[in-house]
Amino acid sequence: MSAAMALSAVRAAVPRGLVQLVLLRWARSWAGVPAPEHVVRVPWAARRQQQQQQRRRRRRVAAAELAVPTRAGKLLLRSRRRELSQPSRLTLGRWEAPRLVSAGWKHRLSCGDYFQLERAQDLAPALAPPQAEGGDSSFGALGLEPALVSALDALSLRRPTAVQRHTIPVLLRGRHAICAAETGSGKTLAYLLPLLQRLFVGPRPQLHSGPAPSPLSLVLLPSRELAEQVRSVATSLCRPLGLRVREIGGGRGMGSVKRQLCAEPSLDVLLATPGALCKALRKRMVTLEQLSCLVLDEADTLLDPTFLELVEEVLAHAPLTCSPQDLADPWDVKTQLVVVGATFPGGLSRLLSKFSDIGHFVRLVSQSLHCLLPHIQQKFVRIKGRDKVSELLQLIKVRSPSSGALLVFCNKAPTVNWLSYILDNHKVKHLRLQGQMPAAMRAGIFSAFQKGEKDILVCTDLASRGLDTSRVELIVNYDFPDTLQDYLHRVGRVGRVGSQKSGSAISYVTHPWDVDLVRKIETAARRRTSLPGMKTSIDEPLPETDLTQTAK
Structure with missing residues (x-):
């Protein structure tokens, strides 16, 4: 076979592009031109992912540099990501945005x-000792009767909480009050003890001659479970004082409500849910003519749309007092109103102004509220x-x-x-x-x-x-x-x-x-x-008394 025929056979067997590449490399080497480096082309999606990873890495490094070092010590907030933990010693500036x-x-x-x-x-916070050193921190120092203090001792209750220390003296003076304090601070005894003392030592109204019983005090509660609980506490305190307590709630039938109301000729303390009480008022099973104290416990629940109309109906039946002096007249019984809760709905002052002068209310606010x-x-x-x-x-x-x-x-x-x-x-x-x-x-x-x-x-x-x-x-x-x-x-x-x-x-x-x-x-x-968003729940201004100071 001739050389020309062999060359044509090789060209036919080798792809044309490869032949050109070999010839191009031979020409560059003969001319002394260095061969170019190989170029690796990375796909666009891979390049974008690599750039995102680099940005994330730079952000983590910057965050670590800006984060407060979590040295050994007490933490206010502990996070799974250590750089976001906040030591208790750190105080954020007024305009400093926290990293959440x-x-x-x-x-x-x-x-x-x-x-x-x-x-x-x-x-x-409710168990914090009084700020004044050397002061008497017992229930007797609050003006409670010895018989009531003895009843508290029998229940192993000897030291009042912060809410009780500053609420009881105000309520003993007969003021309308809004008591706002954190949950679990002892608000039940804060309103129950002044109520029982007034019944124990205060002037007794004339015997009610009507067909329906008339309680001397009323505590309105949103649930049957809470009414049963308060009744248990009130019964333990009332038994040594000779006072009678009754509790009515829904779901038991009006026959049961009537038996509870008619069990005693005179009724000192009535605990009721709104639905059961309003049904009894409409059927004239009970009247509020001789009511000297009305307590709305857990006000945020009682004044929500579920119970609001019923609570307004109860307030309309009660002869609310216009001033503390009205409570001293046994011939013309007036009602002291106490509103208690840890949170309050909007428009509370507008509601109360429908039934009493809002200027006669005193507001008792805990420092830890909300x-x-x-x-x-x-x-x-x-x-x-x-x-x-x-x-x-x-x-x-x-x-x-x-x-x-x-x-x-x-x-x-x-x-x-x-x-x-x-x-x-x-x-x-x-x-x-x-x-x-x-x-x-x-x-x-x-x-x-x-x-x-x-x-x-x-x-x-x-x-x-x-x-x-x-x-x-x-x-x-x-x-x-x-x-x-x-x-x-x-x-x-x-x-x-x-x-x-x-x-x-x-x-x-x-x-x-x-x-x-x-x-x-x-x-x-x-x-x-x-x-x-919670401090505006009582939107109209009231005379405010801080619970950190003695209420006057």
């Missing part, structure tokens, strides 16, 4: 993140909705039998029922309580929980107002509450006056609207301020 752990919690990748508000003190309780550990966990059941079951599994009682809060009654079935399937002993249960089934559930028959109660916000939960050491917000007011009331079920331990709370954060509330809570905690 919950800032990115609306993103789906934030699930699993958490932060925890640590205990700032071991003692509840603030996060500093003696309770509070943890917030960002979690998917489908994982809440497993988290709760794991929490129950790791708890020891000596860990105290557990309250699990849900927002709706169907959720309570569904979660109760889940716990039954896992052989977890518990009780459940919600407002849609029949009265016969609902009766006695909370008292059984208080006595320790079961250590777990699954409930709605029905159990978050006023009830004595001194056994409870852990709160679980299975559903995050709808409002900041509900959050304060739920967390206030632990660390109460009479509790052995401060307790803690765990909240599962699931929905975007939950994150909005958590951001407000975290901001208030980092700034050490009260929760936003």
Whole structure:
């Protein structure tokens, strides 16, 4: 074969592009031109991902440089991301924006993140000793009768709380009052003791000759469970004084209400729910002509749209006093009005002005009102909705039998029922309580929980107002509450006056609207301020008395 034929055969076998590449390299080497370096082309998507990773790395480095170093010491807020923890010694400036752990919690990748508000003190604010040194801090120093002080001693109650020290003298003077203090601070005795003293030592009105009984004092409460609890406390105090207490509530039929009202010829203290009392007033089973004191307990619940019309009807029947001097006339009985609560609805002053002169009210405000309780550990966990059941079951599994009682809060009654079935399937002993249960089934559930028959109660916000939960050491917000007011009331079920331990709370954060509330809570905690949007609940100005000073 000739050389030409061999060359043509090689060209036919080798691709044309490769031949050109070989010839080009031979020409460059013959001319002395160095061969170019190989170029690796990175895809555009890979280059963009690499740039994003570099930006994230630079942001983490910058955040670490700006973050306050978490040296060994006490923390105000503990985060899973250490750079976002805040030491207790750090105080944010007025215009300094806090770096929030919950800032990115609306993103789906934030699930699993958490932060925890640590205990700032071991003692509840209500149990703080009086500021004045050498002063008498007993109930007798507040002007209470020795017989009433002896009844308190029998219940092992010897030292008044801060709310009681400054509320009792004002109410003994006969003033209309709005008492605003944090949950678990002893507000029940703060209004109950002046009420009982007036009945014990005050002038007795003329015997009522009408067909319906007329109580001398009335305490209006939003739930039957709370009415039963206050009746238990009032009965223990009234028995040594010779006073009579009766309690009426809905769900038992009007026959039961009539028997309670007619059991005694004269009635000193009546505890009632709005629905049952209004039905009794309409049927003329009871009258309020001789009422000397009316207490609205848990005002934020009583004055919501569910009970508002009923409460207005009760206020219309009561002969409210115009001045404290009116209470001294036994021939013309007038009523002292006391409004008590930890939170208050908007427009309270407008409502009260319909029935009395708002200028005669004195407002008693606690320093810790609307603030996060500093003696309770509070943890917030960002979690998917489908994982809440497993988290709760794991929490129950790791708890020891000596860990105290557990309250699990849900927002709706169907959720309570569904979660109760889940716990039954896992052989977890518990009780459940919600407002849609029949009265016969609902009766006695909370008292059984208080006595320790079961250590777990699954409930709605029905159990978050006023009830004595001194056994409870852990709160679980299975559903995050709808409002900041509900959050304060739920967390206030632990660390109460009479509790052995401060307790803690765990909240599962699931929905975007939950994150909005958590951001407000975290901001208030980092700034050490009260929760936003709650100081305007009493919107008209009233004569204000700070509970840190002796009320005059």
